[in-house]
Amino acid sequence: MFSFHRKNMHNKISKHSSIFLAIIASAIIVVLGSAMNVAYAQTLTIETDKDSYASGDEITISGQLTAPTINQPILIRVFDPDGNFVRSEILDAAADGSYSYTFTSGGPLMAKSGTYRVQATYAGTVNQETTFEFEAAEGGGWRTIQAEIGGQNHPIEYMITGSGNRLVSITGNTETATLVATLSTASDGTLSLRFNEEIFDADDFFVAFADGIPTNYELPAGPGATNELHIDFEWGTEEVEIVGDRIIPEFGAAIAAIVLAVAIVGIIVATARYGKFNFVRKEDW
Incomplete structure (x- = not known):
């Protein structure tokens, strides 16, 4: 009788443990699935129309935004070879998620030759970067x-x-x-x-x-x-x-x-x- 009672208790504990583990596993799957869905739902690309530019050239930055609902603008920022801020632009993506921004290179904030970094940010969390080479004008200045x-x-x-x-x-x-x-x-x-x-x-x-x-x-x-x-x-x-x-x-x-x-x-x-x-x-x- 005592052995039978212990066996029943063991079966109940095993059953409850299995249910508890199943709940935890389901929760983990849901969380991971949601994270994967969020990561997949919002993607952003960025590129420049050329790899290198000289002072006075027009630079076009473009890319594609993929999101369930496009309801926020894209922030474009450009940094010089030393990481100093050069310029920024806030723009809206088109209905298909594409975006484009063109500016003329040169000026006092682009006085250094080298590798410039361009960063695109959407919703404050989705970031993509690209780079381009820039040759500053000789003898340029104020x-x-x-x-x-x-x-x-x-x-x-x-x-x-x-x-x-x-x-x-x-x-x-x-x-x-x-x-x-x-x-x-x-x-x-x-x-x-x-x-x-x-x-x-x-x-x-x-x-x-x-x-x-x-x-x-x-x-x-x-x-x-x-x-x-x-x-x-x-x-x-x-x-x-x-x-x-x-x-x-x-x-x-x-x-x-x-x-x-x-x-x-x-x-x-x-x-x-x-x-x-x-x-x-x-x-x-």
């Missing part, structure tokens, strides 16, 4: 142009990329705290400006327009008490306007505030219409 502001000339350093592109002049409006750069362009490119904060400055952020349309720009920290802007423009652009808060000589703050407010409204409208616009606050340097 040039100086005299900007006419308030009837006087003030030096502003500049660089401009893109084949056939040229900076014609820069003028400043002391009433509206704006700088206007007149361009002659034959291709897409980037206008880089560097100037002392005493000449032109902004409390929080600048606003840039290319032929009246808000355009993206980069605002890295300039050396010393200087501002440094890198403004993208398209072929055919004739004028780049930059709105700030102060310009030499000092001007009426009320007018500048009105101009900046109108510019911000323009950004909001352009964002709704064109779907993208970025500015960088000075405290984010």
Whole structure:
């Protein structure tokens, strides 16, 4: 009788143990299966249209996104041979998951020759990278142009990329705290400006327009008490306007505030219409 009771208890324990192990195994399978499904569900590729480029060449970055639902933008970032940030772009993939981004190489942030790294990120977790070789222009560097502001000339350093592109002049409006750069362009490119904060400055952020349309720009920290802007423009652009808060000589703050407010409204409208616009606050340097 005692032996029979022990046998029944042993059978019950074995049965419960088997059920418990089966539950654990099922849970592991479900977790692994979900992880595999997530990993499989979101994939991202990235490539450049060529393996190497020279200063002034157009670089096209493209790839394919595969995801159950494409509901977030793709972040593209470019880094120089030393790992320093060069540029970034936020773009939406097409309905089929494809994406493409083109920019003109060169400028002060691409002053080094070597291997550049391009990174694409989706949903903050899916990352892919590729590289390309870049040959920087010899003898390239900052040039100086005299900007006419308030009837006087003030030096502003500049660089401009893109084949056939040229900076014609820069003028400043002391009433509206704006700088206007007149361009002659034959291709897409980037206008880089560097100037002392005493000449032109902004409390929080600048606003840039290319032929009246808000355009993206980069605002890295300039050396010393200087501002440094890198403004993208398209072929055919004739004028780049930059709105700030102060310009030499000092001007009426009320007018500048009105101009900046109108510019911000323009950004909001352009964002709704064109779907993208970025500015960088000075405290984010």
